[in-house]
Amino acid sequence: KNEVEQSPQNLTAQEGEFITINCSYSVGISALHWLQQHPGGGIVSLFMLSSGKKKHGRLIATINIQEKHSSLHITASHPRDSAVYICAVCQGAQKLVFGQGTRLTINP
Amino acid sequence: KAGVTQTPRYLIKTRGQQVTLSCSPISGHRSVSWYQQTPGQGLQFLFEYFSETQRNKGNFPGRFSGRQFSNSRSEMNVSTLELGDSALYLCASSLNVNEKLFFGSGTQLSVL
Numbered sequence: 001k002n003e004v005e006q007s008p009q010n011l012t013a014q015e016g017e018f019i020t021i022n023c024s025y026s027v028g029i030s031a032l033h034w035l036q037q038h039p040g041g042g043i044v045s046l047f048m049l050s051s052g053k054k055k056h057g058r059l060i061a062t063i064n065i066q067e068k069h070s071s072l073h074i075t076a077s078h079p080r081d082s083a084v085y086i087c088a089v090c091q092g093a094q095k096l097v098f099g100q101g102t103r104l105t106i107n108p
Numbered sequence: 109k110a111g112v113t114q115t116p117r118y119l120i121k122t123r124g125q126q127v128t129l130s131c132s133p134i135s136g137h138r139s140v141s142w143y144q145q146t147p148g149q150g151l152q153f154l155f156e157y158f159s160e161t162q163r164n165k166g167n168f169p170g171r172f173s174g175r176q177f178s179n180s181r182s183e184m185n186v187s188t189l190e191l192g193d194s195a196l197y198l199c200a201s202s203l204n205v206n207e208k209l210f211f212g213s214g215t216q217l218s219v220l
Binding site: 035048086088 | 202
């Protein structure tokens with residue numbers, strides 16, 4: 001079993017829908033990152049969380065340390081949100097353990 | 109402010125050769141971490157440097173090594189290349205641990 005599990009692996013939705021991507025982990029962590037990767041490889045850090053909830057524009061990330069679970073929500077999804085979203089847990093000194101990623105496709 | 113710069117962008121090598129990849133972090137960032145991405149294994153942590161010291165290392169063979177210079181620029185070296193080393197190598201910089209990461213565009217290494 002992977003230390004970081006994401007669900008779903010693939011998600012296709014219509015423009016405007018509310019999107020939720022889940023991440024569960026089984027190891028101790030110092031922080032959790034949500035990353036976005038577009039075709040071509042570039043990775044952008046969306047959030048870094050160690051507790052609670054963070055919001056940036058239409059994106060919201062939450063983490064429950066006791067349940068070892070995090071969610072990434074996208075409100076009013078748009079085709080430009082189409083990308084691979086990756087959950088990564090930090091085990092100290094930027095040692096990240098990555099989930100397998102969720103491929104999100106938003107159709108107009 | 110310039111972002112994280114990785115050079116070269118693409119590299120083709122043959123088995124048995126060695127390769128050196130370079131990463132220039134964002135000015136003021138002292139932590140540089142390296143990651144390997146392959147279609148089969150996904151993203152994996154290689155190592156992290158802070159103020160010229162390696163603080164953490166992933167589960168890779170000794171053929172993979174790195175270093176960081178006093179200006180925070182970092183290099184990683186892979187010796188005796190194998191076909192399985194073909195991957196996208198990404199570096200990221202941050203101010204310190206548990207700070208937001210900024211990724212470079214990566215170096216796509218192909219081993220023939």
